[in-house]
Amino acid sequence: MKKEFWEAVKGRRSIYALGAEITVSEERIQELVKDALLHTPSPFNSQSTRLVVLFNGNHKRLWEITLNELAKLVSPEQLEQSKNKINDCFASGYGTILFFEEKNAVDALCAAFPSYADRFPVWSQHTNAMHQFVLWAALEAEGLGASLQHYNPLIDDAVRKEWDLPDTWQLVAQMPFGKVLAPAGDKEFGPLDERMKIFK
Secondary structure, three states: OOOOHHHHHHHOOEOOOEEOOOOOOHHHHHHHHHHHHHHOOOHHHOOOEEEEEEEHHHHHHHHHHHHHHHHOOOOHHHHHHHHHHHHHHHOOOOEEEEEEEEHHHHHHHHHHOHHHOOOHHHHHHHHHHHHHHHHHHHHHHOOOEEOOEOOOOOOHHHHHHHOOOOOOEEEEEEEEEEEEOOOOOOOOOOOHHHOOOOOO
């Protein structure tokens, strides 16, 4: 990686001005995704997270699907606003990573450890969030911008159908990425003394 860990953590921001050019290879991005799957923790080592990487026409197709599904629900005026945002901020990038949770893996843990059954769906979301953060910071470390989107469950069925994914894969989030065309704005921080306590 080109940046130190904390530099990448601090630099990771929601980047909405994305371009389709990248300075790293698709193979490098695939390597980041593989490493995230191998080394991000999961409850009871369940490894329930599933990732799909969309490049080129597949990336564009995802955002076409999103607009098609939105068109069924919103007014023409709202659709036009969504079209501008999706085309200028998400589809304009180089690719998208889709984050899923495998329901069968979570259900198996619930059955094997019934005393924790109500917690495993929550912990499943935790591990998915960790995968999201790891990849978001990794993309930042490679000089790429990204943001995290949640058009699920609106697009879930269409996405599974388009890429022939199992019905047990539950879509959690979408991460478009690409060249940073404009940096994120300044970030405001709440008072640390209201957010952190230390006892010695």
